[in-house]
Structure formats: C-alpha cells, structure tokens
Amino acid sequence: MNTPTTQQDFSEVLQQIQQARQTVFAHINSALIELYWHIGKTISYKAQTQAWGKGVVSELARYITQNDPNIKGFSDKNLWRMKQFYETYHTDEKLVPLVRELPWTHNTIIFSRCKTPEEREYYLKLTVTDKLTKRELERQIDVAHFERSMMGAILSPLVRELHPAIGNTFKDNYVLEFLGLPPVHSENRLQKALVRHMKQFILELGKEFIFMGEAYRLQVGNQDFFIDLLFFHRDLTALVAFELKIGKFMPEYIGQINFYLEALDRDVKKPHENPSIGVLLCRDKDDEVVEYALSRNLSPTLIAQYQLQLPDKKLLQAKLHELSADEDALNWEAQQGGE
8 A cells, every 4th residue: 555654665765776876876987987097097108108199099999999899988089088187187186086076078078178277176176066967067167167256256344254254155247148138138037037047047156055035025114125036055054135236336226235134134034044145236337336335334245247148268367367466466565565
C-alpha cells in the first residue's frame, strides 16, 4: 500500500541512488583529469627533450584509435590541450587541487580563455563554489565577471562599518543582456523582465542572494510603500533592497531608499539579522556625484549601474590596470611618507 511512510522510504532510497551516482561521477572525473594531466606531462616532456611536435602528436592520436577503437576523446587536438593544461598549472600548487574538481570541458574553457593566473584562479573558484554549468561559466567570462568583481561598487562608509566582510559582494556595473530589453524601456518593464529572468539575474548577482519578492509591500502609518525587488543575502545575513532607476543617478534617490531601509529594519528584519542594505540600480551614474552623495550620508546604500549589452572586456581590463597602477602609486607615496 502506498502510504506517506512508504513514500518517505522510497524518497530515501532515491536519494541514496543519487548520492552514489554523484560519488561515482566525482571519482570518474577525478581519474580522467589525473589521466589527462599525466598525458599532458608526458607530451610536454617529450616536446622539450625529443622535439615532439604536432606531427608526432597526430601520429600518437592515430595510434591510439587504431589499436583501441573504443577509446574516444584522444584526438590530436585534445592531446595538445592536455599538454597546454599541464603546462598552465604544473607550477601552481594552489590551483592544482581546484582543477581536479572540475570536468574537463570546464577546465578547457578556463585555461584557454583566461589570460592571467589571477583570472584563472577566480573562475576556478567561482565554478566550484557556485557549481556553474558549462553555459553559465561561458556567460560569466563573456560578461567579464572577473574584471567587474575586481572593481567593486562604491560603498558608503556606513555599509563597510556595518558589514566588514562585504568585500566585493556587490559590483559597480551589472550586465543584463539576458533581458532582451530595448534601449528605451520603463522601470515597470525592467522590473518585470528581471523577475521573469530571476535565475539569470541571481547568477549575475551571486548565488548567495535569495529572492524574496517584487513590489515588496511596506506599511508605514496608514500608507503603503513598495520596494522594487527584495533579496536576502546568506553570507551577509541581511536584507537587500533593490530600487530600479532607468535614468541617471540623482542624489535625492538616496532619501527614498533610506526610508525603505528604516522600515525594513524596524518591521521586517529579524533580531539575529544584520542591518539592511540598499542598492540603487541606475541606467547611468557619475562616479564623482556618487562619491559626493555618499561621503557624508549615513546610509547603508550603494549605487550601481546596469547595461543591456555585453561589456567591452578590453576597456574593462584597461580600467582595471589603471586602477591597479593608481593603487600602487598611492602605496608607494605612503611608504615614502613613512620613511
């Protein structure tokens, strides 16, 4: 007889099967990555000591196929990738354990598309922690997730004080190319599109965000007010209110979101949770205006902008390099002043 108890038993058996399958897959993947690593090491060594080139590697690929037709995935192109895989990571003890956690396809995407050790490390860790699919990983590289996360958002002093671990949780710029919106659109249409594509939006925000609702109702006195989008961030243990603006950032917007944050902290936030955070997501912003607006404002708010097309990675990399150079110059001046 199919009783609730029986259903629970069935569910437990199914979970055991699924867990065992995941364990088997992890072992198989680990063994394959180990195999590809050693093949890459062999080819790399032979290339250095016995002048193996692409011709010899092509002969090796044909030899494998002729002597065991059941073996797949060892074309000359793949064998050459294994050599590149080994040579990319063999001197980096910090990253070697991470590459063994990822499928071969994910690894090839990262080591072939990422140009620096820092960028490779970033996407390896992001893929492991967020369990990115192949398509999600490719999308994050396409939208320059690494470069944008390194820049971070301009935060008010109070945000950093209330949330010391905030780091680069929030970005200065969010890419919303998946919405398919025209250049001219309303705030309501933007809100509805974000809710409709919430899975992709959370991938862009970060998987620690939990969506709580759209047009989230707050009752203050005898009036109702509505937050465009409300989230909860698991790491920060805080509510995060998003207000959407289809135009340029204006300083007076901060007053509106301050009101919402006060209402959230008084009436919605639980005792064990941290103070709420506000995000003004605007179509455009002037960083100097943002800095002035936040410098003396006791508001746990940050200002970010959104764009509807893929970013120019070269421009972002140049800006990141410029920011890094400025930071190095400031550090050097501080050292000189201390001497």
